[in-house]
Amino acid sequence: MSKSDESTPFQYSPLQPLARAFFARETCLVAEQLIGCYLVRHLPNIADSPLVVRITETEAYKGEEDAASHAFRGPTARNQVMFDTPGKLYVYFTYGMHYCMNIVTEAPGIAGAVLIRAAEPIHGIATIRQFRSNKTIPHDRDLLNGPAKLTQALAIDLSFNGLDLITNENRPADSAIAQISLCQPLAHDIPPAIERTPRIGISKATELLWRYKKSP
């Protein structure tokens, strides 16, 4: 693949989607192993689609044992997908203007999700910059370095909440391909070194090292 040539279609065919069994495991394990995986966003009528990014930062959120989790006090209208089938998306709206994207883990009835916090752009940077609109962002590495930047850059909003990434339930009737998929690292990718730190932006359970970040 020629990663810097935006005029040629990205060769996404070698990317293998992660199976449901990948997500149906302990949440911290999934969060760690998602570092280095690819997030692919197919968009109709976009020249450089699919947008392809590589995940660099995640956080694990669990259920009743995790005071920082939306699921800490049990199921509600907002968090119910966290208790649903692993491999579904949990997207929520926060701070009055931002969306955050999670992938559901564990097992049906057991709450868990991995927040995708940051990624590096691989393909479709022109469109990513367009979706990020606002200002001139000098460096590509600053396009997706936050959970709400990531969803804005990939045009992911509440309409994707509950989307099953494995069955592709919710895909448009006229589309044979997934709008969003998570894929394994490629064979030649170097496995990243990973740091563990407290999670960002929370006030409870700050002692847990449940943030996973690719070392610079």
Next chain:
DNA sequence: AGGCCGATGCTCT
């Protein structure tokens, strides 16, 4: 390089 703060509206108590 790091801290503070306003924007802006939903969720849960």
Next chain:
DNA sequence: GAGCATCGGCCTC
């Protein structure tokens, strides 16, 4: 009514 799983701008060191 309080508290956000944030961002970007502006301020000070």
